[in-house]
Amino acid sequence: MANLPTVLDVGRVAGVSRQTVSNVLNSPDVVRPETRERVEAAIAQLGYRPHASARRLRTQKSSTLGIRLDPMTNGISGSVLDRFLHALTEQADRRGLRIMLFTATDPDDEIRQFTAMRDGADVDAFVLTSTFYGDPRTEWLIENAMPFVTFGRPWGIDDMNDPQHLWVDVDGSSGVAQATEHLLAEGAKRVAYLGWPSPSGTGDDRRRGWRQAMENGTSLTPTDLDALDIASDDGVSIGRDAIRRAITSGLAVDAVVCASDSLALGALLALGPDVPVIGYDNTPVAEAIGLSSVEQPLDEVASGALELLMGGSGSTLVDRTSVADGPRHRLVTPRLVVRHRTDLATR
Amino acid sequence: MANLPTVLDVGRVAGVSRQTVSNVLNSPDVVRPETRERVEAAIAQLGYRPHASARRLRTQKSSTLGIRLDPMTNGISGSVLDRFLHALTEQADRRGLRIMLFTATDPDDEIRQFTAMRDGADVDAFVLTSTFYGDPRTEWLIENAMPFVTFGRPWGIDDMNDPQHLWVDVDGSSGVAQATEHLLAEGAKRVAYLGWPSPSGTGDDRRRGWRQAMENGTSLTPTDLDALDIASDDGVSIGRDAIRRAITSGLAVDAVVCASDSLALGALLALGPDVPVIGYDNTPVAEAIGLSSVEQPLDEVASGALELLMGGSGSTLVDRTSVADGPRHRLVTPRLVVRHRTDLATR
DNA sequence: GGTGGGCATTTGATCGATCAAATAACACTT
DNA sequence: AAGTGTTATTTGATCGATCAAATGCCCACC
Numbered sequence: 001m002a003n004l005p006t007v008l009d010v011g012r013v014a015g016v017s018r019q020t021v022s023n024v025l026n027s028p029d030v031v032r033p034e035t036r037e038r039v040e041a042a043i044a045q046l047g048y049r050p051h052a053s054a055r056r057l058r059t060q061k062s063s064t065l066g067i068r069l070d071p072m073t074n075g076i077s078g079s080v081l082d083r084f085l086h087a088l089t090e091q092a093d094r095r096g097l098r099i100m101l102f103t104a105t106d107p108d109d110e111i112r113q114f115t116a117m118r119d120g121a122d123v124d125a126f127v128l129t130s131t132f133y134g135d136p137r138t139e140w141l142i143e144n145a146m147p148f149v150t151f152g153r154p155w156g157i158d159d160m161n162d163p164q165h166l167w168v169d170v171d172g173s174s175g176v177a178q179a180t181e182h183l184l185a186e187g188a189k190r191v192a193y194l195g196w197p198s199p200s201g202t203g204d205d206r207r208r209g210w211r212q213a214m215e216n217g218t219s220l221t222p223t224d225l226d227a228l229d230i231a232s233d234d235g236v237s238i239g240r241d242a243i244r245r246a247i248t249s250g251l252a253v254d255a256v257v258c259a260s261d262s263l264a265l266g267a268l269l270a271l272g273p274d275v276p277v278i279g280y281d282n283t284p285v286a287e288a289i290g291l292s293s294v295e296q297p298l299d300e301v302a303s304g305a306l307e308l309l310m311g312g313s314g315s316t317l318v319d320r321t322s323v324a325d326g327p328r329h330r331l332v333t334p335r336l337v338v339r340h341r342t343d344l345a346t347r
Numbered sequence: 348m349a350n351l352p353t354v355l356d357v358g359r360v361a362g363v364s365r366q367t368v369s370n371v372l373n374s375p376d377v378v379r380p381e382t383r384e385r386v387e388a389a390i391a392q393l394g395y396r397p398h399a400s401a402r403r404l405r406t407q408k409s410s411t412l413g414i415r416l417d418p419m420t421n422g423i424s425g426s427v428l429d430r431f432l433h434a435l436t437e438q439a440d441r442r443g444l445r446i447m448l449f450t451a452t453d454p455d456d457e458i459r460q461f462t463a464m465r466d467g468a469d470v471d472a473f474v475l476t477s478t479f480y481g482d483p484r485t486e487w488l489i490e491n492a493m494p495f496v497t498f499g500r501p502w503g504i505d506d507m508n509d510p511q512h513l514w515v516d517v518d519g520s521s522g523v524a525q526a527t528e529h530l531l532a533e534g535a536k537r538v539a540y541l542g543w544p545s546p547s548g549t550g551d552d553r554r555r556g557w558r559q560a561m562e563n564g565t566s567l568t569p570t571d572l573d574a575l576d577i578a579s580d581d582g583v584s585i586g587r588d589a590i591r592r593a594i595t596s597g598l599a600v601d602a603v604v605c606a607s608d609s610l611a612l613g614a615l616l617a618l619g620p621d622v623p624v625i626g627y628d629n630t631p632v633a634e635a636i637g638l639s640s641v642e643q644p645l646d647e648v649a650s651g652a653l654e655l656l657m658g659g660s661g662s663t664l665v666d667r668t669s670v671a672d673g674p675r676h677r678l679v680t681p682r683l684v685v686r687h688r689t690d691l692a693t694r
Numbered sequence: 695g696g697t698g699g700g701c702a703t704t705t706g707a708t709c710g711a712t713c714a715a716a717t718a719a720c721a722c723t724t
Numbered sequence: 725a726a727g728t729g730t731t732a733t734t735t736g737a738t739c740g741a742t743c744a745a746a747t748g749c750c751c752a753c754c
Contacts, residue, residue, distance in 0.1 A: 052467030053403035054740035069436045082429040089416045089448045101436045101446040120399030236635050285632045401710035
């Protein structure tokens, strides 16, 4: 294997020193234009690529983000995180960043991984998904002053206004409201909501969207709305059964908005082809069976996360310790994908 | 931020030199046991973690594998690669390896990424997915003597016996044969195959499994089998239409085995609840709607890939330039997941 | 004409680890 | 008692880059 060229080799060819080559790459503005061109020509000629590890050793930065990949995504909705990962990788690539994966068996193990990766200068920052209220990981990262951003709000009280950390999230409330309004516009009166039992940060947020849309768009009483608010854990058959129980006990339903595509599929099974149902996440399942669903703009989430960490462009971390250092969070708006369910449910 | 301990600090505490500490970590057998224990205690006491970048700079190895993540997986079956990625990350973690992601717009771009990552000592080897016949990537990697393993056979002639490179694959022929035999055992006589048009390495392999099982288990003539062999590109509606055309033109079908869950869903739509259908990949969709499907053992694929690269255990590459250096490929057997489709198709 | 300031570039030191060669410690011959 | 091996440990050099400080150069200014 032929020896790879180093800054020294490039410098020799261009007739300058190591450091000037380094400057051309890292602070081009301090190098005289004609020198810079000469160096750039030498770089191209030799096919020089900086040695990432050497650079990391010296700078203690890695241009790499760490993200945990769960051992196994649970069924139908797990694909959201995978799609986020794709989007994140793509957006990161655009900035010259890399994504490094790791797994962990439990939060403590994950924290061990954090230290190992940071100490080894493997990663500059972490991206966390599936955060929850009182998440020990975020607490630990804050205490140890490690940069990170989460996909998902911290659901603590008033963290919206003065968040402890950077986060990006999707406005689930808006998405479900859009879905509800769409159904109302199509003539439905009694739109039910099938979602996860409270308390659940994400779930309660989505429920709120439905409730507000119903309050604004119908004249149903709070009691009516309570009855139309159906709770079920996630899953196709468990969702189907929840709807069946509600119907059996006399509830009249024109349409259903759901907190996930799994639940939506369950609702479809329970209600048949004539009752419109809208899901959430726009998973491949929804696409395959022609189910309307709320699509999360994961590209925006990914680019938002990177902007919070790295600023408008570039691949080095931005200091956001002070409140004045810029925005500390971002809420993106999902959009409703309307489909015509001519297939499965009509036979 | 407190300065992280280095080998020198550990050595000071343990009363030994840098190099001895290094030896304890890398070649424990050359250190006297009592010294080793002393050093290990010091490591634990200081919470020392080796600096990955420094090690890489010196050794020119990274303990990291690179894998390309496609910008967007196409629909229903894309999840197979995602699940493989999860399995790979998990297995790699077990060996102290990391996975680094990257994207590429086209094969040339991907090759540029290969060089960049190798030159920067970012990765030791690559894992390739979705390889195809005459893939320029594999050719380039072979020419440039870069270590890699593919998930997927090279489908060239006779590469089975003397493969140019390391590969792991799933025996699709066996999986489809299992599915076919299952349907025959349940009483079906005329089992059709709905798969991708030839030539397609993966697709033809799966078709072969069906054909052999039918030849062994039925007395249908080659002409009958040709008629039951239905070709369609991947997709729900396109698969449904292909089946409908076949039925309309007078084909009698007892059951269908498909090359993917997408096609299987299409077959379900065309044939209704009474005709058994078996899919392939065991995607979340299959699980959600209660569709029998062939499950690929992605854990085995992942661990097989690592074994080929790294040997039985450990995290350094094994030299496999010579034929005598051990196995150069692995074929794992999938298994059929039988489900009862009581839901969607029965209403 | 000497002094000082700004700019472009170079030189010495360093990041944290491992490799290769040198040394120390100890047993075994002859 | 000197010589030869063997094993355990230490020291000097190095990987490829960047940081910090030094150098050289040109020009303006009093």
